[in-house]
Amino acid sequence: MATTAVKEKPVSPVRAGEPMHPRPFKVLKNQPETHDTFTLELEPAEGPREFRFAPGQFNMLYVYGFGEVPISISGDPAEPGVLVHTVRTVGTVTRALERLKRGGLVGVRGPFGTSWPVAEAQNQDLVIVAGGIGLAPLRPVMVQALVGRERFGKIVLLYGARTPDDLLYVRELEQWRSRLDLEILVTVDRALGAWRGNVGVVTTLFPRASFDPFHALALVCGPEVMMRFAILELAKRGTPAEKTYLSMERNMKCGIGLCGHCQIGPTFVCKEGPVYRFDRVKGLFGKREL
Amino acid sequence: MQTLEPILAEHPFFKNLDPKILQVLTGCATNVVFKAGEFIFREEGDAQEFYLIRKGQVALEIYAPGRGPITLQTLHDGNILGWSWLVPPYQWHFDARAVEETRAIALNGRCLRTKCEECHELGYELMKRFAFVVTQRIEALTLQLLDVYGNHRS
Amino acid sequence: MSEADQRGHTQAVFEAERLQNLVEILARKGYQVVGPTVRDKAIVYAELESAKDLPVGWTDRQDGGTYRLEKRRDEALFGYVNGPHSWKQFLHPPKARLCQAKRKGECFEPQGEDREVSKKAFLGVRACELAAITVQDRVLLQGTYADPVYQARREKVALIAVNCTRAGGTCFCTSMGTGPKVTSGYDLALTEVLEDGEHYFVAQAGTELGEGILREIPHQEAGEKEKQTAEGLVAQAAGNMGRTLEAGGVHDLLMANLEHKRWDEAARRCLTCGNCTLVCPTCFCTTVEDYTDLTGEQAERWRRWDSCFTLDFSYIHGGSVRPSGRARYRQWMTHKLATWHDQFGTSGCVGCGRCITWCPVGIDITEEARAIRETTVSQAAPSGKERNHANP
Numbered sequence: 001m002a003t004t005a006v007k008e009k010p011v012s013p014v015r016a017g018e019p020m021h022p023r024p025f026k027v028l029k030n031q032p033e034t035h036d037t038f039t040l041e042l043e044p045a046e047g048p049r050e051f052r053f054a055p056g057q058f059n060m061l062y063v064y065g066f067g068e069v070p071i072s073i074s075g076d077p078a079e080p081g082v083l084v085h086t087v088r089t090v091g092t093v094t095r096a097l098e099r100l101k102r103g104g105l106v107g108v109r110g111p112f113g114t115s116w117p118v119a120e121a122q123n124q125d126l127v128i129v130a131g132g133i134g135l136a137p138l139r140p141v142m143v144q145a146l147v148g149r150e151r152f153g154k155i156v157l158l159y160g161a162r163t164p165d166d167l168l169y170v171r172e173l174e175q176w177r178s179r180l181d182l183e184i185l186v187t188v189d190r191a192l193g194a195w196r197g198n199v200g201v202v203t204t205l206f207p208r209a210s211f212d213p214f215h216a217l218a219l220v221c222g223p224e225v226m227m228r229f230a231i232l233e234l235a236k237r238g239t240p241a242e243k244t245y246l247s248m249e250r251n252m253k254c255g256i257g258l259c260g261h262c263q264i265g266p267t268f269v270c271k272e273g274p275v276y277r278f279d280r281v282k283g284l285f286g287k288r289e290l
Numbered sequence: 291m292q293t294l295e296p297i298l299a300e301h302p303f304f305k306n307l308d309p310k311i312l313q314v315l316t317g318c319a320t321n322v323v324f325k326a327g328e329f330i331f332r333e334e335g336d337a338q339e340f341y342l343i344r345k346g347q348v349a350l351e352i353y354a355p356g357r358g359p360i361t362l363q364t365l366h367d368g369n370i371l372g373w374s375w376l377v378p379p380y381q382w383h384f385d386a387r388a389v390e391e392t393r394a395i396a397l398n399g400r401c402l403r404t405k406c407e408e409c410h411e412l413g414y415e416l417m418k419r420f421a422f423v424v425t426q427r428i429e430a431l432t433l434q435l436l437d438v439y440g441n442h443r444s
Numbered sequence: 445m446s447e448a449d450q451r452g453h454t455q456a457v458f459e460a461e462r463l464q465n466l467v468e469i470l471a472r473k474g475y476q477v478v479g480p481t482v483r484d485k486a487i488v489y490a491e492l493e494s495a496k497d498l499p500v501g502w503t504d505r506q507d508g509g510t511y512r513l514e515k516r517r518d519e520a521l522f523g524y525v526n527g528p529h530s531w532k533q534f535l536h537p538p539k540a541r542l543c544q545a546k547r548k549g550e551c552f553e554p555q556g557e558d559r560e561v562s563k564k565a566f567l568g569v570r571a572c573e574l575a576a577i578t579v580q581d582r583v584l585l586q587g588t589y590a591d592p593v594y595q596a597r598r599e600k601v602a603l604i605a606v607n608c609t610r611a612g613g614t615c616f617c618t619s620m621g622t623g624p625k626v627t628s629g630y631d632l633a634l635t636e637v638l639e640d641g642e643h644y645f646v647a648q649a650g651t652e653l654g655e656g657i658l659r660e661i662p663h664q665e666a667g668e669k670e671k672q673t674a675e676g677l678v679a680q681a682a683g684n685m686g687r688t689l690e691a692g693g694v695h696d697l698l699m700a701n702l703e704h705k706r707w708d709e710a711a712r713r714c715l716t717c718g719n720c721t722l723v724c725p726t727c728f729c730t731t732v733e734d735y736t737d738l739t740g741e742q743a744e745r746w747r748r749w750d751s752c753f754t755l756d757f758s759y760i761h762g763g764s765v766r767p768s769g770r771a772r773y774r775q776w777m778t779h780k781l782a783t784w785h786d787q788f789g790t791s792g793c794v795g796c797g798r799c800i801t802w803c804p805v806g807i808d809i810t811e812e813a814r815a816i817r818e819t820t821v822s823q824a825a826p827s828g829k830e831r832n833h834a835n836p
Contacts, residue, residue: 019589020542020732020745021554036441064545064552064743065736090441090761105552107545132439162439189434193351193359196389200363201433208366223438251760253732256589259750260729261757263779265699266786271588287702289771
């Protein structure tokens with residue numbers, strides 16, 4: 001089963017011959033988002049002032065003395081002077097990243113991987129389905145899509161999180177929601193009484209979203225279980241696997257297809273992914289322990 | 291006075307229901323409106339009715355001492371609210387509160403149960419539709435239970 | 445280089461004792477000679493000072509989970525097949541430092557890495573090993589990112605190949621189309637002949653370097669008798685393989701049988717010790733580790749061999765994606781024989797048999813493949829997907 005996925009050339013390749021050497025970047029800002037998530041804004045500490053990437057790509061972030069983790073890029077592709085990463089604290093390195101203050105140094109390798117095919121959604125409805133931290137790699141899509149809004153039909157964001165306190169980019173969500181040409185639907189898995197919004201899984205938002213599933217491109221990112229149900233729901237409504245893209249995640253050590261850790265069957269997630277067209281990974285998705 | 295028949299017919303729950311059977315139901319139906327914040331039913335109350343939500347938002351809540359009311363699910367236009375009327379002891383297990391002004395059709399439980407005993411075809415149609423709603427609800431609740439966004443470190 | 449090109453290169457014969465000349469010539473040309481030698485009751489690859497360091501008069505007996513050295517009745521220099529070492533330890537080293545950084549106040553200052561390596565001559569490279577080097581060339585040099593560590597070493601290596609005149613107990617290179625005769629990618633290829641009291645090498649140059657080396661060894665042009673004797677010995681080896689594997693269609697066979705119960709049976713035996721990945725000449729997986737010294741002044745990034753058999757290998761979000769031994773054995777075997785084709789266009793297996801010999805419980809990859817094939821009810825026609833090395 002071949003998995004030639006969307007392949008976009010890395011737009012800001014690391015120094016030739018040194019893809020394993022981190023480039024030093026300075027922390028401009030470390031903004032808490034939720035109790036376990038924060039957003040870093042970085043700029044290069046030396047060398048070229050710009051860092052270009054395509055939405056969906058990721059970097060390997062290095063903290064001196066701690067180690068490296070793969071984190072997707074969350075910034076605006078049209079603002080290459082600032083590199084933005086939203087990080088969830090799950091281990092030693094991410095906790096070390098969280099402790100960084102303005103002026104702190106982060107080593108960056110990247111950008112690696114494939115990107116969301118935003119241009120392919122032209123003249124169609126663009127449906128973005130995000131769960132939890134999955135909104136982080138999708139944010140650049142929204143930001144990019146809003147520039148040249150007229151390229152697309154309806155743009156819909158369906159976003160699910162654990163509780164209202166776990167919602168990311170709240171201010172930005174509210175700004176987007178106030179636009180007349182965007183549909184933003186948000187739900188949480190559970191909430192205390194004060195929450196006046198939706199409670200239920202993200203699939204419950206589908207009946208209320210107004211997009212034409214037969215003329216839409218769907219981009220899905222979140223925990224695998226959530227993606228599975230979201231894609232099922234999309235298919236039920238008429239959006240086929242060939243028009244659905246998802247972002248996969250596996251253990252990564254090198255990020256450049258040489259260490260073998262990120263394999264799922266015939267594909268390396270750092271090379272042919274993390275963004276895949278669903279029909280190309282359908283046979284791998286949900287297969288136990290593959 | 292306009293009958294509720296056309297309103298029932300257009301609700302997604304009764305889609306494709308034989309009009310003759312729908313007619314039988316109509317006798318059990320009333321139009322209801324709940325104000326924002328009003329309780330539609332409360333935990334341990336008698337489950338006398340179920341509701342077809344036409345327009346609005348309803349929160350299913352449970353109250354935990356020390357934690358306050360926890361919203362388990364919100365229901366919207368086209369959803370069904372309540373199935374405890376179907377099975378004894380016909381008691382609600384949660385609170386249902388209108389989050390915003392909500393218009394619904396209330397269908398009386400006892401009336402329906404009687405009619406279902408008399409007309410098995412009506413009973414079967416209702417059961418089929420409820421089975422579908424219940425399975426959908428359980429699947430959705432299962433996902434919530436999985437806590438997919440949680441930080442799992444076992 | 446194809447067979448056609450080789451016809452243009454010299455074929456010569458020289459006396460066995462002239463192999464010492466070969467070692468000296470290589471040393472004179474600045475190559476560190478690395479080759480087989482007996483150590484700790486095995487034939488391993490190490491630096492050689494002279495031809496005397498070769499495993500003269502030794503042979504090996506190999507089977508599932510078994511390796512023994514035995515004294516031969518003659519003084520053959522290359523009378524064994526292979527050992528626990530492969531050449532990958534020199535080209536794709538078990539540990540390599542990738543980069544360093546020095547602390548500067550709150551910041552760190554990256555430092556470059558010196559990639560200078562010495563020239564090495566691999567003496568005694570078998571056909572399956574040449575094929576394995578070609579496989580690793582594809583993986584480590586021909587992707588979007590080339591590995592600078594492998595590249596630096598690969599460019600400085602001279603390959604002196606040896607045609608096998610005897611097949612090992614676990615060998616199946618003929619099944620994988622990789623041997624026993626070397627066909628390309630070498631500087632010089634030797635076939636050792638011991639017959640009727642004679643002991644000589646038939647040598648075939650493969651490159652300018654090989655020609656140059658051959659010119660300096662006292663030799664004669666190879667006669668028909670010698671050429672045929674050599675060919676005969678190699679053909680004999682081809683006919684005596686210890687194992688066979690039906691390579692045609694194995695990709696589709698395995699991918700269609702991911703839930704076959706044979707995996708459970710293999711799992712019951714497999715210790716997930718990772719020996720197979722250690723000895724396999726094509727396994728390339730590594731991990732990256734970052735260290736700081738005690739003072740925190742100096743940080744180093746190292747790369748070391750890793751194995752898909754460890755639980756850590758696929759760890760994400762608080763758990764391993766492949767927690768069961770069954771899944772990890774399946775991963776290794778399906779990668780080696782099946783998905784390697786999807787990724788790199790060739791098989792990952794060269795038929796050297798090391799994984800069979802060095803498995804402590806003797807799990808046999810050829811037997812596993814056969815068991816799945818024989819108990820599969822229907823098989824799809826082989827797709828064009830798998831390519832064994834005979835049909836690149």
